[in-house]
Amino acid sequence: MQQRPIFRTTTQSLALCLALAAGGAHAQSSAPTDPSTSTAARAQLPLDDLRTFAEVLDRIKSAYVEPVDDKTLLENAIRGMLSNLDPHSAYLDPQAFQELQESTSGEFGGLGIEVGMEDGFIRVVSPIDDTPASRAGIEAGDLIVRIDGQPTKGMSMQEAVDMMRGKPGSKVELTIVREGGQPFDVTLTRAVIKVQSVRTEMLEDGYGYLRITQFQVNTGAEVGKALASLRKDNKAPLKGLVMDLRNNPGGVLQAAVEVADHFMTKGLIVYTQGRIANSELRFSADPADASQGVPLVVLINGGSASAAEIVAGALQDSRRAVVMGTDSFGKGSVQTVLPLNNDRALKLTTALYYTPNGRSIQAQGIVPDIEVQRARLTREDEMAGVKEADLAGHLGNGNGGADRPSNGKAVRTPRPQDEDYQLGQALNLLKGLNITRGQ
Known part of the structure; x- marks a missing residue:
């Protein structure tokens, strides 16, 4: 693999999170090459248009109300070329390039x-x-x-x-x-x-929660450690796991592949197609299974984009997980960072990515298997009442079970799923799957 393209939702990311794509993950190619784009083909430049460009440059320099230096005019022209291609291609000045590189460090x-x-x-x-x-x-x-x-x-x-x-x-x-x-x-x-890209907790005994906020360079390794930690905390095989990709804007392609591979033992994870030879990439799962086959529900919403959609799409197509929530963002393009001289770079859309079943997510997104809209929960207090166990002289349980009178309920510690309707539904689905499987 010659390049490691970057997936990101926006031309700029504020967090100040400028396009998450760098460190060891961006393509260090001086320029894409392809036999079809030969030197002879490139030589056929539009000379009349170039003359027009030079004339406009000269007119601005000589007639604009204030002096404008050549560097400013040329950099603005480059930005204009990139900004009119698509929302995700951009010219990165030294500051933007540096911020992009720092962003994947978290x-x-x-x-x-x-x-x-x-x-x-x-x-x-x-x-x-x-x-x-x-x-x-x-x-x-x-x-x-x-x-x-x-x-x-x-x-x-x-x-x-x-x-x-x-x-x-x-x-x-x-x-x-x-x-x-x-x-x-x-x-x-x-x-x-x-940014802590991965965090975990136990929702209930046997049921874990894995939250991935964005895909940084080390996210794949962090998910592997998180799965081991969840098994240790549970002290038994997990009965189910919720992977939360809601509001995950994406990040590094390789990290998304590594995360999906933790849950898949075979088959294609994602592939990309573009005009240049080194944009044609295919990633497949290896036989190792860090998740040990745990039943899995993946939560997505309209803020789940790019690399998050790769993971959701791969697990959905391979029938490894049930995807729940609402339609994802729909960014199915690959951006490759091409360093230039003077500490500048181009962030250029070079390919589209496809799920294992050949679906392009571009402008459509991942449609969940089970749609669950976001909702606010209001809980009603259970009306006080009398149960059989409250009655004087009631018979005991023939099987030896303890009485359960109406005032016998312990106060429950608040849990994440109590205030998060989508998460609660994901947990209920996992419980239902385990009941039907006899676990």
Whole structure:
């Protein structure tokens, strides 16, 4: 494998999480090569158009109201070329390239928001767990219409990112529109974001919870350790596991492949197709099974994108897991980072990826096997009543079981599934599967 392409949801990622794609995971190719794009073919340049470009450059330099240097004009022209290809290709100046490389290490400065563009506005793709954005209640799908009072309509992604970026401890006010409602303001305090990509806990005896917030370089190894830790905590084979990929904006392709491989013992995980030879990649599972075949439910929603969709699609197509929740984001393209000179780079869409069954997720997303909408739970107090065990002189249980009077219920410690309807339904499904299998 010559390259390790990067999957990401947006041209810029705010967390300040600029496109998650770097470290050892981005392609270190000076330029893609393909026999079909020979030197002779490249020599057929549109000379008339190039003359027009040179003429426009000259006219701007000589007639624009203020002086503009050549470097600025040429960099703006490059940005224009990239920005009009697709939402995910971009020209990265030294600062953006450095931030992109740092983002996969899991520590960077900002708010903790993955953002994209929609109808000229900044839309939240997903908030990142345990960051200023998530703690302030920012939700996937929110439109950011103002930043510190300045309208975002017509702003470039870079301009919006620059406004939200700042010194840790400083504040920024975002004006949010949610689901067509009235605008409201949220004040966030910028912070150094340290993203823990994997966390686990036991929901109940025998049933584990695995949360993946984004796919960083080491996420595959972390999931392997997490599975071992869950088995140790349970002190017995797990009866079921919920993998939570909700609001996971994606990340590094190789990490997604490694995570899926922990649960699969054979078959294709994902493949990519593009115009250049080294964009044709195929990844298959090896026979090792770190999950030991545990029954699995995968939770997704509209903030699950890119690498998260690869994992969900692979486990769904291989019938290794039941996918539950709502339709995913629908980003099925591969971005390869191509370093240039002077510490700059291109982030270029070079291929589309496909699930094992040949599905392209691009602009469609993963459709869950069982749709479960997000909902708020309100629990009613059980009415006080009298049970047989409360009656004086009642008979004991013939099998020797202890009496269960109406006041005999212990106070239950709050659990994650008690407030999370989708998670509760995933747990109920796992329990049902185990009942029917006689476990």
